[in-house]
Amino acid sequence: MLKIESFNLLPSFMTNTWLLWNDETHYALLIDPAAPDKKLIEIIKDNNLQVTAIVNTHGHGDHIGGNSYFKDAFGCPIMIHEDDANMLINNKKNLSEFMGTPMTSYPADRLLKDNDIIEMGPDKIRVIHTPGHTPGGICLLVDKLLISGDTLFEMSIGRTDFPGGNHQMIIDSIREKLFVLPDDTVVFPGHGPRTSIGMEKQNNPFLRG
Numbered sequence: 001m002l003k004i005e006s007f008n009l010l011p012s013f014m015t016n017t018w019l020l021w022n023d024e025t026h027y028a029l030l031i032d033p034a035a036p037d038k039k040l041i042e043i044i045k046d047n048n049l050q051v052t053a054i055v056n057t058h059g060h061g062d063h064i065g066g067n068s069y070f071k072d073a074f075g076c077p078i079m080i081h082e083d084d085a086n087m088l089i090n091n092k093k094n095l096s097e098f099m100g101t102p103m104t105s106y107p108a109d110r111l112l113k114d115n116d117i118i119e120m121g122p123d124k125i126r127v128i129h130t131p132g133h134t135p136g137g138i139c140l141l142v143d144k145l146l147i148s149g150d151t152l153f154e155m156s157i158g159r160t161d162f163p164g165g166n167h168q169m170i171i172d173s174i175r176e177k178l179f180v181l182p183d184d185t186v187v188f189p190g191h192g193p194r195t196s197i198g199m200e201k202q203n204n205p206f207l208r209g
């Protein structure tokens, strides 16, 4: 059975680092590791999980700050959409310089595209390209679980005033690629509490009408 849990590794930005795993196969994905964290490594080891990939929903510093640390620990590939890949290795592009702690990550091992499949053992996770917050923003879908990065939040959407942001594009991404999913799809965003596609379709003030 698939399990998902959030960890707050970067309290100043309240970024959700998501650990997705299958409690039968013990394969896991680490999504948006915000910062190095020894305790999370221990939790993963104590539960006998094997991290098959680090996946970034986009290239902002508060979502990639733990990439190199966790890659060193688990030896797994780093994956990001091709349009955000250069943010990993440029502290201006990933905004970490602007956030006050310039950092970079190891470069991507795999460049993702819309509709790509990430394998987590026998589980297949689908990449949905949702540009708007950044050019290479993605959501990840498996069964009725959607990891939405900074594209869709509970009652809100990602900022589009950073370089590469585009308001109309994020609205189109959400309407055309996320709101077509079943209402009971549970949404696990990059910040804040979980929600569902049905809840947001009805109540999200940025997307009504």
Ligand SMILES: [Zn+2]
Pocket: 058, 060, 133, 150
């Ligand atoms: Zn962001």
Ligand SMILES: [Zn+2]
Pocket: 015, 060, 062, 063, 150, 190, 191
């Ligand atoms: Zn963020």
